[in-house]
Amino acid sequence: MAIIPLMKQVHEKIRKWYKKHGRKELPWRNTADPYPIYLSEIMLQQTQVNTVLERYYFPFLKKFPTFEALGKAPLDDVMKMWEGLGYYNRAKNLHRTAALLCQKEKQTQENSTTLPSDINALMELPGIGINTAHAIAAFAFRQSVPVMEANVKRILCRLHKLTTPTDKILWELAYSHLDKKHSFDYNQAMMDIGATLCTPKNPHCTQCPLSALCLGKEEPTRYPTKKKRVVPKKEQHIMLTVYDDKLALSQRTGKFLHGLWGFPSTEVPLCASEYLGEVSHAYTHFKLLCKVWIYYETDSTQEHYFTVEEIRKLAISKVDEKIVKLYLDTIQHNTEGGFQYGG
Ligand code: SF4
Structure with missing residues (x-):
């Protein structure tokens, strides 16, 4: 033939x-609005459809229903909505792209903030590579491209x-x-x-x-x-600094977990610190083992301290969540055993 x-x-x-x-019922297949289509493409880059659908897509759209809402929101709020989804650069780039589009709208006085339809123009935006640009062109702008x-x-x-x-x-x-x-x-x-x-x-x-x-x-x-694939293993010492029943956290600035709050790692734990235990977490490219140490300060030396309740409202990584749990479990265990940690 x-x-x-x-x-x-x-x-x-x-x-x-x-x-x-076909999975025609997927919400991003039933809209002509480029924003939710773009959002779904970014969320689905490293995440299963069910996880995106069940836990992230709708709450994110509710909080940031448009490019304008996303572009004008504080990065912290965006990271909080992304918490647990991983690959946090995706959230950072979404936010940057939305902010750029808002800026462009202001300069050109266009009526609505949206993505360009041209594949090359799309690829100039943060976090949009050739695959995502084709997907946006194909699904949001109905272009005849694969x-x-x-x-x-x-x-x-x-x-x-x-x-x-x-x-x-x-x-x-x-x-x-x-x-x-x-x-x-x-x-x-x-x-x-x-x-x-x-x-x-x-x-x-x-x-x-x-x-x-x-x-x-x-x-x-x-x-x-x-x-x-050989998944490399990394080991880190993590320092929990406690002052007045609050824990010191800082906002990460490096490429990895950028924008999230977290506990700092250290080459060598402080002499006066106590060993709390270890937590591990499997990322796609490596496995991380954290040996966690705790140090009680008598004066505050760090910039930011938070209660556990306050930490729950911050955007933190899965591994830092596990560290908070280890801290709480240890405190509870020691209190039940009649010993107050750090007392
Ligand atoms: S594309 Fe080829 S290999 Fe894949 S399911 Fe169809 S027939 Fe099988």
């Missing part, structure tokens, strides 16, 4: 499949038996396969097929609308080659 008619047939099968099985995310990449690799393709090759294939007339449904369908049929393990090739085109369906899990 000639390649063009085959591609047409496959496009038709994909459309039918999407009509029947999208590329992990699920789509896996499908393309399997269709063409590619083990380690370059991004250039993948984009060329993505453009050549696109159903230009029905690009919105095609792109959503490709992501859903990757998430539900062309899964990393045990793909369901017999139910797949791309099966007629797929060169890799005999041994699909060979494509692409899985990179063996």
